[in-house]
Amino acid sequence: MKIESKLESVRPGQPKRLTYLSLIAVVLFLAWLVYAVGINHMPVKNTVWALTPPIIAISLALITKEVYSSLFLGMLTGALLNADFNPVSGFNRLFPDGIMAVLSDKWNVGILVFLVILGTMVQLMNRTGGSAAFGAWTAKRIKGREGAQLSTMLLGCLIFIDDYFNCLTVGSVMRPVTDKHLISRAKLAYLIDSTAAPICIIAPISSWAAAVSGFVKEGNGISIFIQSIPFNFYALLTLLMMVLIIIMKLDYGPMLLHENNARKGDPFTTGKNQRTAKERQKEGKLGRVSDLVVPIVFLVIGCVIGMIYTGGFFEGKSFIAAFAASNASVGLVMGSSVALLITIAYYLARQSLSFGDCMDCLPEGFKQMVPAMLILTFAWTLKSMTDSLGAATYVASVVEHSAGGLMGFLPAIIFVVAVFLAFASGTSWGTFGILIPIVVSCFQEVDPQLMIISISACMAGAVCGDHCSPISDTTIMSSAGAQCEHLNHVTTQLPYALTAASVSFFTFLVAGFTKSALISLSFGIVAMFLLLLFIRHRTKQ
DSSP: OOOTTOOSOSOOOOOHHHHHHHHHHHHHHHHHHIIIIIITOOOOTTSGGGGHHHHHHHHHHHHHOOHHHHHHHHHHHHHHHHTTTOHHHHHHHHIIIIIHHHHTOHHHHHHHHHHHHHHHHHHHHHHHTHHHHHHHHHHHHSOHHHHHHHHHHHHHHHOOSOHHHHHHHHHHHHHHHHHHTTOOHHHHHHHHHHHHHHHHTTOSSSHHHHHHHHHOOSSOHHHHHHHHGGGOHHHHHHHHHHHHHHHTTOOOTHHHHHHHHHHTTOSSSSSSOSSOHHHHHHHHOOOOTHHHHHHHHHHHHHHHHHHHHHTTGGGTOOHHHHHHTOOHHHHHHHHHHHHHHHHHHHHHHHTSSOHHHHHHHHHHHHHHHHHHHHHHHHHHHHHHHHHHTTHHHHHHHHHHHTOSSOTTTHHHHHHHHHHHHHHHHOOHHHHHHHHHHHHHHHHTTTOHHHHHHHHHHHHHHHHHHHHHOTTOHHHHHHHHHHTOOHHHHHHHHHHHHHHHHHHHHHHHHHHHHHOOHHHHHHHHHHHHHHHHHHHHHHHHO
């Protein structure tokens, strides 16, 4: 018998020697820090050394392929730096002031509750056979791998309300479809992640638009946001790039390995199917398409109503004003809770599931989301450590001091700074909050058009850094939505994000001098197409 299904690689990873060497390097570096900070009292706060914790965490995660211990070491480094390497104060910083503090934050708790509710709804849809029925239904209508990928992207573009909601909903709906067409979970996670934030950052009615407009204290924030959309090159070029790589059937970097393995029957590239026999048996039940569609419809409606409710829509505010003032965390929890209750009632009325089966899905949904919740908790704690060290203040001072005689180059420089800050901190919104007020104060009176372009550069760089960072909450959500191993998603998406980033950088250079969205975007589109042609040629070789 011919062994055609043999996998190319059980699991992509670096040699053990590299892992050991990296750990030794980290230990030696920490020993030096103990001497420099703990004994010689070297200043750390508001300096470049404040970026040490996220750099350690991200570097170790990418090298060792182990995310939990890498994040913990980054958190521990941040706690000890905050405490001048006093062990008792360091542990106080790590636990009461760190992990316990982020888990008592209302916003964070709301996101975790939303994750559990979404996980429960996914379990319910799987157990009724709704997911399997939807997969069978779409298999007759969506032809080929290209059609499945374009459908995933289209659904992601339609759900532009919020990126968290986008990641988990698109993943739940499209997993059966992409599995049916032998698309890797890493590719699905990329399609989810690269649609969620880019579409939210160019949609005037979204939680991201509300956040960005809130950071522009002077003038009409929504108006400035709308003017910045044509200059948001990373978001626009990322969406274009996805369409091109799907049509051109182009995969490169680690993604090529994952896609080849998926065609041979392993969508996870781990050497084994990650679902248990019990789960496969439950998912094998064929229900009705409505068992998936009805809960998703109620989920979308419920979350939109929940968000505008928190923004004061029912107290007389307009829809857009209520959305701009909404609390996404609370709104998503309220809306998804109502949708969950309606879903359970719907299944009970149809006798698709017994009440006991519905209740069994609660702990199952929680267990499904535990990895994402743990990574999110560690990432939030790492961010709080970095914030308390003054990393944001240091980066802001660098940007302010560079705003002198580099006017034409500044959008590209701000883009790079935003990429680095979002990559290190794992947060797009935090990057907006730091850089946008600085840009407004520097350019509002001098050159309003350059201010618009630079605000776009802030947003574009923040989304790009968010895509590249393993500690980004949106990246973690995309992994959870696709049910893909988190670091597999990070390592496969990174070359694609850097491709879009490189073209965006040169496009911002053009925009800084021409100040024309049409000329700049045309340059970016042509450059992206030519670069992908070159990559396809090299990949074939």
